[in-house]
Amino acid sequence: MLRKSSKLPAMGFITVLFLLLHSVGLCSGGATSQYVRKSEASIDMPLELFPPPSGYNAPEQVHITQGDHVGEGAIISWVTPLERHPNVVTYWEEGKINQKHKTHSITKSYRYYNYSSGFIHHATIKNLKCDTQYFYELGKHNAIRRFSFTTPPKVGPDVPYTFGIMGDLGQTYDSKATLDHYVSNPKGQAVLFLGDLSYADHYPFHDNTRWDSWGRFIEKSAAYQPWIWTAGNHELDFVPEIEEYTPFKPYMHRYHVPYRASQSTSPLWYSVKRASAYIIVLSSYSAYGKYTPQYTWLQQEFPKVNRAETPWLIVLVHSPWYNSNNHHFMEGESMRVMFEPWFVENKVDLVFAGHVHCYERSERISNVKYNITNGLSTPVKDPSAPVYLTIGDGGNSEGLADSFTYPQPSYSAYREASFGHATLEIKNRTHAYYAWHRNQDSNAVTADSIWFYNRYWYPNEESS
Ligand SMILES: [Fe+2]
Numbered sequence: 001m002l003r004k005s006s007k008l009p010a011m012g013f014i015t016v017l018f019l020l021l022h023s024v025g026l027c028s029g030g031a032t033s034q035y036v037r038k039s040e041a042s043i044d045m046p047l048e049l050f051p052p053p054s055g056y057n058a059p060e061q062v063h064i065t066q067g068d069h070v071g072e073g074a075i076i077s078w079v080t081p082l083e084r085h086p087n088v089v090t091y092w093e094e095g096k097i098n099q100k101h102k103t104h105s106i107t108k109s110y111r112y113y114n115y116s117s118g119f120i121h122h123a124t125i126k127n128l129k130c131d132t133q134y135f136y137e138l139g140k141h142n143a144i145r146r147f148s149f150t151t152p153p154k155v156g157p158d159v160p161y162t163f164g165i166m167g168d169l170g171q172t173y174d175s176k177a178t179l180d181h182y183v184s185n186p187k188g189q190a191v192l193f194l195g196d197l198s199y200a201d202h203y204p205f206h207d208n209t210r211w212d213s214w215g216r217f218i219e220k221s222a223a224y225q226p227w228i229w230t231a232g233n234h235e236l237d238f239v240p241e242i243e244e245y246t247p248f249k250p251y252m253h254r255y256h257v258p259y260r261a262s263q264s265t266s267p268l269w270y271s272v273k274r275a276s277a278y279i280i281v282l283s284s285y286s287a288y289g290k291y292t293p294q295y296t297w298l299q300q301e302f303p304k305v306n307r308a309e310t311p312w313l314i315v316l317v318h319s320p321w322y323n324s325n326n327h328h329f330m331e332g333e334s335m336r337v338m339f340e341p342w343f344v345e346n347k348v349d350l351v352f353a354g355h356v357h358c359y360e361r362s363e364r365i366s367n368v369k370y371n372i373t374n375g376l377s378t379p380v381k382d383p384s385a386p387v388y389l390t391i392g393d394g395g396n397s398e399g400l401a402d403s404f405t406y407p408q409p410s411y412s413a414y415r416e417a418s419f420g421h422a423t424l425e426i427k428n429r430t431h432a433y434y435a436w437h438r439n440q441d442s443n444a445v446t447a448d449s450i451w452f453y454n455r456y457w458y459p460n461e462e463s464s
Pocket residue numbers: 168196232233234318354355356
């Protein structure tokens with residue numbers, strides 16, 4: 001009895017302290033989901049589940065991305081395993097099969113330690129009509145494969161368009177659930193991919209056959225709609241011990257992007273316009289200090305964004321700037337310090353990141369007031385700031401990041417350690433409906449959703 005009664009004042013003190021902290025806003029964070037997923041390990045699917053297509057030298061690992069700055073071009077990429085030829089894509093507009101066009105590819109191959117790639121083809125087709133279905137064929141004889149895609153509507157301020165968003169996908173059974181859920185949702189028109197693709201670097205000598213299997217894995221989506229690529233740390237493949245000194249070697253051979261169309265000097269950072277969105281892709285693993293190529297490019301990029309043409313300004317980067325998970329905590333901090341003032345000045349709407357294997361959505365906050373003496377180093381609500389979304393929950397073999405910091409910081413609106421993907425449905429220049437879909441057993445369950453208001457045209461406060 002004595003022991004019990006001595007605890008009561010202490011409990012009361014803790015309760016008062018908790019309420020006090022809440023009242024002064026020191027632990028006024030949002031929600032931490034209580035959903036607990038089944039805890040099996042995420043294991044890679046065996047290679048047998050990624051069979052190559054049938055037929056001699058059949059084209060495989062087919063994927064497309066935007067091929068110019070405005071969406072009137074497409075880069076079509078594929079691999080022929082045995083012979084360089086045919087190195088051509090044949091394509092035609094829906095209903096015009098008698099008016100076929102041909103474009104030859106740029107063909108590459110590379111060695112990585114004891115691995116030799118197949119012939120990797122990239123064909124850029126241009127001057128496509130807007131909002132039009134195209135068919136394309138690759139291969140010859142008994143190994144012809146046909147695919148299709150639809151070009152985006154002409155760029156304009158009120159053009160509706162829906163993006164899917166995935167990151168850190170890998171090739172486990174959980175990765176398959178994520179991709180299958182995305183593919184089964186008919187709304188997605190293009191994917192914003194947030195980096196960390198194949199996780200081949202988890203294998204001895206970064207076994208690049210896992211880059212091939214990943215290319216086969218994503219084909220069911222990536223051959224039919226563009227995936228807009230961001231590079232992550234698992235694309236670095238920098239291993240001096242096995243004399244692999246060229247960072248991003250497999251990634252840059254396999255995944256081409258239209259970086260020159262936005263005057264970038266590197267495929268690791270670039271921009272595209274698509275429908276009513278202006279999408280800027282940054283590289284967390286390339287230099288971004290003052291005067292570096294990436295810094296200079298981004299500085300020159302913001303003045304080019306015309307919100308009367310593309311109201312939605314979206315940035316993709318691998319390492320998040322606001323992350324309240326213990327995993328990778330503050331890894332994005334130095335890039336935030338360099339670039340966040342520009343993001344606030346230019347009213348960026350949304351910043352998507354991956355890297356942390358969980359889901360998190362921030363409040364609209366900034367942290368740009370700090371100098372040595374004023375002590376203002378806490379994120380504050382800021383209507384000109386972006387919302388930061390971490391979607392590093394594709395399902396790779398490293399598993400979930402399920403250790404959050406407590407108390408939940410005030411900048412964090414919602415967080416959950418589950419696998420899943422997101423969708424962003426832009427409706428017009430003012431409104432976009434965003435949803436994050438958790439992999440819940442065999443279903444995709446919408447676990448977080450919000451109407452985002454455009455920062456330039458309708459900078460009101462959102463509520464989820
Ligand atoms: Fe990562």
